[in-house]
Amino acid sequence: MAHSLSPVARHPDPPPASPSVLICGQLLDFLADPGGVSDTEAYRHQVNGALWILDGRIAAQGARETVLAHIPAEILARTQRYDYGEHFVLPGLIDTHCHYPQATALAAPGKDLLDWLNRSIYPAEAKLADPELAAQRAEYFLERLLAHGTTTASVFATAHAHSVDAFMAAAEKRRLRMLCGKVMMDCCTLPALSENLEACARDCNDLIDRWHGRDRLRYSVTPRFAPTSSPEQLALAAALLRSRADLHLQSHLAENPAELAAAALRHPGRRDYLDIYAQYDLLGPRTIYAHGIHLSAREEAVLAESGTAIAHCPSSNLFLGSGFFPLARRHAAGVRIGLGSDIGAGTSFSMLRSLHAAHLVAQAQGGPLSPWQGWYLATLGGARALGLEHCLGNFEIGKEADCVVLDPFALPELAARLRQRSATETPLADTLFALMLLGDERCVRAVHILGEVQQPA
Ligand SMILES: [Zn+2]
Numbered sequence: 001m002a003h004s005l006s007p008v009a010r011h012p013d014p015p016p017a018s019p020s021v022l023i024c025g026q027l028l029d030f031l032a033d034p035g036g037v038s039d040t041e042a043y044r045h046q047v048n049g050a051l052w053i054l055d056g057r058i059a060a061q062g063a064r065e066t067v068l069a070h071i072p073a074e075i076l077a078r079t080q081r082y083d084y085g086e087h088f089v090l091p092g093l094i095d096t097h098c099h100y101p102q103a104t105a106l107a108a109p110g111k112d113l114l115d116w117l118n119r120s121i122y123p124a125e126a127k128l129a130d131p132e133l134a135a136q137r138a139e140y141f142l143e144r145l146l147a148h149g150t151t152t153a154s155v156f157a158t159a160h161a162h163s164v165d166a167f168m169a170a171a172e173k174r175r176l177r178m179l180c181g182k183v184m185m186d187c188c189t190l191p192a193l194s195e196n197l198e199a200c201a202r203d204c205n206d207l208i209d210r211w212h213g214r215d216r217l218r219y220s221v222t223p224r225f226a227p228t229s230s231p232e233q234l235a236l237a238a239a240l241l242r243s244r245a246d247l248h249l250q251s252h253l254a255e256n257p258a259e260l261a262a263a264a265l266r267h268p269g270r271r272d273y274l275d276i277y278a279q280y281d282l283l284g285p286r287t288i289y290a291h292g293i294h295l296s297a298r299e300e301a302v303l304a305e306s307g308t309a310i311a312h313c314p315s316s317n318l319f320l321g322s323g324f325f326p327l328a329r330r331h332a333a334g335v336r337i338g339l340g341s342d343i344g345a346g347t348s349f350s351m352l353r354s355l356h357a358a359h360l361v362a363q364a365q366g367g368p369l370s371p372w373q374g375w376y377l378a379t380l381g382g383a384r385a386l387g388l389e390h391c392l393g394n395f396e397i398g399k400e401a402d403c404v405v406l407d408p409f410a411l412p413e414l415a416a417r418l419r420q421r422s423a424t425e426t427p428l429a430d431t432l433f434a435l436m437l438l439g440d441e442r443c444v445r446a447v448h449i450l451g452e453v454q455q456p457a
Contacts, residue, residue: 020075021053021451024064025084025405028432029091029394030380034372035331043372044395045428051089052079053401056450061395082453084405087445088435090375091394092151092402093351094382097250097290097311097340099156100141100167100180101125101134105344113256113320116345122190124344125158125183129192134158134166141343142170146454148349149404149444154250154288154311154340154386155180156222159193161203168211175215175449177392177400179248181222182207186233187266197232204240212247216400220248226276227262234267238280241287248387249282253289253310256322260294274299283308286387290340291316292330293323304334309385312377314357316342324361327369338385339377351378352443355436371432405445406435414438 027049034042050067052060060070071079105124110116128134134157145153157163157180164182171178182204188194195203204221212219223229223237241249254260254273267276274295277283285307292303292310303310312325330337339354340346346354355378359369383393391400408431409415417438422430435443447454 019055020071020079021401021448022067022071022079022081023051023053023084023089023403023448023451024082025049025087025089027051027061027089027395028375030376031394031396033381034370034376039372042376047086049089051395051401051403053451056401058395058397058399058401060397082446082448084445088406088408090404090406091379091383091392092404092447092449093149093378094338094386094388094392095145095150095153095341095349095351096288096309096338096382096385097313098153098343098346100343101128101137101156101158101163102344103137103141103144106347108344110320112258113322113345114258114262116320118189121344122188122193126190126192128158128160128163131162131166134160134163135170138163138166138170141167142174142176144349146174146447147444148351148441149406149447150341150349150351151402151404151447151449152177152382152386152388152392153179154220154248156183156224156250157181159183159185159195161207164207164211168214168217171217172215174454175452177216177218177388177402179218179220179250179386180211181220181248181250184221184223184233184237185228186230187228197230197236200233201236201240204236205243208240208244208247212244218246218248220250222249223251223282225252225259225263226273227259227266229266231267234277234280234282238282241282247286249287251277251282251289253277253292254294254299255291255317256320257294272296272299274302278302285309288338288385290342291322291325292335293317293325300330300333300335303330307336309336309338311338311340311342311385312358313340313342313346313354314361315347315354316340316345317361318357319347320345324364326365327358327362328365328367331373336381336385337377338382348440350441352436352439352441354378359437369436371429371436374436375432401448401451403448405447406439406443407445408435408439408443410443410445411438411440414443
């Protein structure tokens with residue numbers, strides 16, 4: 001399992017996209033976690049702002065006139081310009097947990113997580129034994145993701161190796177920064193999705209060789225979750241994760257009480273769910289688990305200490321009745337948190353709709369989701385949760401220039417609300433809160449990847 005040559009070394013930098021691009025609009029990005037309140041040090045806001053992008057990376061940002069003055073005249077003359085007026089220009093939205101093969105299974109029937117998996121999802125994933133279907137699904141998924149303003153995601157494929165090939169090829173074609181991995185499962189109720197250990201190891205190693213570090217793509221070791229992986233397979237996941245210094249790991253944790261019981265049955269003798277993963281050294285700053293709802297104080301503390309991230313997937317949790325993720329409590333404990341759609345248990349690709357659901361879940365536990373925390377989670381918080389903050393998440397100089405343009409007046413209901421300002425909030429806080437609660441993919445005016453525009457489908 002040792003590798004002498006890392007593909008990362010063969011592809012140190014993405015090749016240049018559009019050489020020089022200027023994007024004007026109302027800039028908003030985060031520099032730090034704002035917590036639950038308006039921390040004016042945590043974000044930057046520029047009403048009449050501009051981003052200058054050179055070779056796909058942020059070269060300057062700030063007030064429009066200042067940025068324009070910064071660009072040498074000979075470069076300015078050949079710069080592609082986009083002026084979005086008062087529309088918001090934000091870093092591309094980041095979905096920290098989703099499943100591309102489930103993109104056509106939204107709103108599939110199921111009583112709860114395990115029933116839904118067995119009844120609807122495993123059969124849907126088994127169909128991707130057909131490579132042609134996998135390619136179609138990957139194209140569809142990425143089209144929809146971009147149409148919703150999401151530019152980076154941590155994505156589960158299926159147990160079929162070619163399902164990762166299909167996704168990575170579709171993402172590479174669009175020059176997207178994406179994480180993806182082959183789902184590892186050897187204890188499944190559907191034999192078509194179970195695999196033997198040797199084949200799994202061979203497939204994963206081949207996929208890592210083929211895709212990890214190629215252009216903007218990264219491989220994430222992807223055991224589905226403890227109930228469907230044998231101890232030997234979790235040990236293999238750990239060995240794969242350690243085989244390169246910069247691989248990622250994604251899985252699920254403590255979504256549903258019946259899942260907790262199934263995990264304990266499969267892995268007896270551990271003190272709790274997280275201890276199963278800890279036993280195999282599957283915690284750490286490049287690891288993200290979806291959900292993390294039903295955890296003890298001990299597990300919460302271990303997550304924080306180990307730097308292991310959680311993907312908060314509120315629309316999925318509401319759809320399956322899995323429970324309410326205690327965001328304020330996990331945040332206060334120091335757990336890194338990102339936002340996830342969890343397509344297809346989530347009911348929408350939209351991070352705006354996910355923020356709406358996150359607010360409902362927060363209110364059910366006694367407090368609203370502040371717009372600061374919400375928009376942080378969907379941008380820099382997501383980049384941090386995935387270990388990608390060195391290249392994504394805000395408009396710091398040198399970062400990759402993926403951004404989304406949002407029109408807060410795109411919807412009649414939102415426009416009417418914004419003409420009726422809150423008497424107690426600042427205009428920016430009020431706008432961001434209304435956008436979070438009432439906005440959706442119809443507010444996405446444009447998406448730029450490495451500066452280059454990609455009109456939503
Ligand atoms: Zn999931």
